[in-house]
Amino acid sequence: MxxxxxxxxxxxxxxxxxxxxxxxxxxxxxxxxxxxxxxGLVKNGIIEMLPDQVTMIHGPGCHVCVTPIHLIDKAIYLAEEKGVILCSFGDMLRVTCSERSLLDAKAGGADIRILYSPLEAVSVAQANPDKEVVFFAVGFETTAPANALSVIHAHQLNVKNYSILTSHVLVPPAMEAVINDEESNISGFLAAGHVCTIMGISEYGPIVDKYKIPIVVTGFEPVDLLHGIYMVVSQLERGVHELENQYSRVVRSEGNVKAIETIKEVFEVQDRVWRGMGSISESGYEVKSNYKEFDANEKFDVDIIAAEENADCIAGQVLKGIKKPVDCPQFGKKCKPEFPLGAPMVSSEGACAAYYHFHQASQMIESIA
Amino acid sequence: MTLSCPMPKLDFDKITLAHGGGGTLTNQLLEKGVFKLLENDLLDTHHDGAVFNIDGPIAFTTDSFVISPIFFPGGDIGELAINGTVNDLAMCGAKPVYLSLAFILEEGLLMTEFWEILLSIQKASEAAGVKIVTGDTKVVEHGKGDKIYINTTGVGSILPSADINLQRVEPGDAIIVSNQIAAHGISIMSIREGLEFESDILSDTRPLHKPVQDIIEKYGSDIHLLKDPTRGGMASVLNEIARDSKYGIYLDEKKIPIDGQVKGACEILGLDPLYVANEGVFMGIVKAESADAIVSSLQDDPSCAHAAVIGHVVEEHPTQVVIRSGIGGKRIVNMLVGQQLPRIC
Incomplete structure (x- = not known):
């Protein structure tokens, strides 16, 4: 290819x-x-190939991991109690919230559908005019344009039975939150290539200058990752801090202007709660008031009590890079992909699941067991 | 539908509960449909069961087919139901001989669709050289099934030179795969509601008894174990072998054959081809010294054109499957957890 x-x-x-x-x-x-x-790092076995002095810390960039429990509870409630057709990206379905997952709700008879594109959800709404259709609009800046486009599309087609339940989060505020955490100790960042494909790289320059920390916008293939790591280490060893773009074959400085316009048309930046990391100011998107008829939060009056995280789970520290998945006493014991205690064990992009599936940690579990 | 075998004139165009009731409609469905298409000496007796002799050891297996959609690029549920059981028998080192065929039909299934499935069953059983000798038809109320479910049970006669057994797996053995992987699962995914994408990817459903019989006859006891990686894909089958044999399995990612389009679809959907279902591929654990010859013999069969040696059984990392990544790193390949769900980015 x-x-x-x-x-x-x-x-x-x-x-x-x-x-x-x-x-x-x-x-x-x-x-x-x-x-x-x-x-990409664990799938290709890169972590063990790096020098012992270079430690990769796995960041908070997993949408499944940072979507708050109460929003998943809300999605389940809408599907079960309000009789909506709930459409979602596939990997959100296995996340266990306070009690159950969307997959459990689906098994119990709720109409929950896995879609690849939010535009499909608008078609589902058109095909089921007597039902309310809600798309669970999660993700970072990468999925925001398509989710926003579905709202514009529904508006243009005058589809009244479509809305989105948003849990959109933004990368740069999360990076600052990680840097500002007293316990974290990050020397440099590989910034997320796909997010920058949409948003461009201008948001990262101020972070580089303010915290004097190298940031290299990096892709996802093994050569990209190794190249990005090399560029960060090279800056660190030279004692410089710059914003560099390893993923220039895809990422333009200005990003995707059309996509940004689409996001701005539908969404506005607001404070947001991240699962495991707490509230971060100006770190998420909400639907603007002029599209509020497409905002499931406005459309359905649901009062879900904020659920509590499992006390044994150290997901917050893992997401901030303070602890590694294998540092968790429950890793591979009470917490496994079949029965995840916290979200990073659910999606294959979650640090804990990635370790569990691919890393030599699996062997450690075997030898302990 | 083929022109050579048009659907007979029937008093109905849809399956109703009465078709499972045992009365005249059941009889019309069987006489004009099932019995006519699948006729053979044993089925023609219309007895409660089939009575036959088979000399020597036999293999006995059963499988149920609940695939949705029932028609998919490259095949349908009927063809799958025959090939699936034929292949399970082949994996035991058996020549498939007799099959049973049981339908659970949903009220409202179009007769044209059922006829098309019956024609596929006829064609697939002829291609596999098996006789369908007994069967059953039940109908459930609309909404209580998914158009059609099929169960097939099969018996086969173990080939004289076959010696296939998990106990025969030993360190040093080579792991072979008979063709490119992951086509079936991706072809189904390409037409599932919500995930549709345009592609020319066809299911690989096909009977495997012939290439299996060829290599067993040529290489006999050098073939230690055979498995067809259907649900859960190659990764799940290899994990079962590692777990049950207590040996490790080492794979080379670069050597695993996969079609470019299938690989591309896996990339887009965020699926790992090692976990995607196959319906026309088998894996063999074979004596290392004969592996290249077995692969080259398989390659003469068009359905095994991409056969390859992809790894080895090892003493190290017992019960674990480890893969050498394309850039030389290593990772563990675990058993599939739950259902494989598409990732968004």
Whole structure:
């Protein structure tokens, strides 16, 4: 596949790996922000190939992991009690909230459908005019344009029975929250390539300057990841801090202008609660008031009591990079992908699940068991 | 529907509860439909069961088919129901001989659709050289089924030179795969509501008894174990073998054959092809010294054109499947957890 196989080339990957080994002289903690990057690192076995001094810290960029429990409770409530057709991206279905997951609700008879595109949900609404259709609009800046477009689309088609339940989160405020956490110790960032494809890179310059920390916008293939890590380590070893773009074949400085316009048409920035990280100011999107008839929060009066996280789960510390999944006493014991205590064990992009599935930690579990 | 075998003139165009009631409509459905298409000496007796002799050891297996949609690119539920059981028998080292065929039909199923499925069953059973010798038809109320469910049970006669057994798996054995993986699961995904995407990807459903019989006859006891990686894909089958044999399995990602379009669809949907279902691929654990010859012999069969050695059984990391990634790293391949769900980014 063009533009993929080239970035999975063993020779090139080994070349960057050697360069990283050659230049590394001291310990560095590098956070890959996006769950897709975490997935790529573990799937390709990159973490064990890096020098011992380079530690990858897995960031909060997994939408499944940071969507608050009460919103999932709300989605289940809408599907079960209000009789709506709830449409969702596939990977949200397994997240267990206060009691159950969307998959459990589906098994119990709720009409919950896995879709690939939110525009499909508008078609579902058109095909079921006697039912309310709600799309569970989760994700980072990457999914925001398509979710916004579904609202514009429904508005243009005069589809009255469609709305979205938003849980949109933004990457730059989360990066600042991680840097500002007293316990975290991040030397540099791999910024999320897909998010920057949409938003451009201008939001990251001020973070580089303010915190004097290198940020390299990085892609997802093994050669991208190794190249990005090399660029961060190179800056750190030279004692500089700059914003660089490793993923320039996809990411333009200004981002995708059309997509940004679409987001701005439908959404506005507001404070948001992140699962495991708490409230972060100006870190999410909500539907603007002029589209409020498409906002499920406005349309359905649901008062869900804020649910509590499982006390044994250290997801918050994992998401901020303070602890590794294997540091959790419940990892692989009470908490497994079949029975996740916290969200990072659910999606394959979640740090805990990624470790569980791919990492040598699995062997540790075997030897302990 | 083929022109050579048009649907007979019937008094109904839809399946109703009466078709499962045992009366005249049941008889019309069987006489003009099932019995006519699948006729053979044993079925023609219309007895409560089939009576037959088979010499020597036999393999015995059963499988139920509940696929939705019932027609998919490259096949349908009827063809799948025959091939699935034929292949399970083949994996035991058996020549498939007799099959049973049981339908659970949903009230309202169009007779044209049922006829098309029956024609597929006829064609697939002829291709596999098996006789359908007994069966059953039940009808459930509308809304209590998903158009049609099929169960097939099969018996096969173990090939004289076959010696297939998990106990025979040993370190050093080579792991072979008979063709490109993941086509079936992706073809189904491509037409599921909400995930539709345009592609030319066809299900790989096909009978595997012939290539299996060929290699068993040529290489006999060098073939230690055979498995068809259907649900849960290759990763799940290999994890079962590692767990049950107590040995480790080491794979080379670069050697696993996969079609470019299928790979692309997996990338887009965020699915790992190792976990995607196959219906026309088998895996073999074979004596290392014969592996290349077995693969090259398989490649002569068009349905196994991409056969390859993809890994080995090892003493290290017992019960674990480890894969060498395309760039030389290593990772654990676990059993599939729950259902594979598409990722969004």
């Amino acid at each position: 063009k533009f993929l196989t080239e970035y999975r080339d063993e020779e090139l990957a080994q070349k960057y790996l050697k360069k990283i080994h050659d230049i590394t002289t001291q310990e560095w903690n590098i956070m890959e922000v996006c769950g897709g990057q975490t997935h």
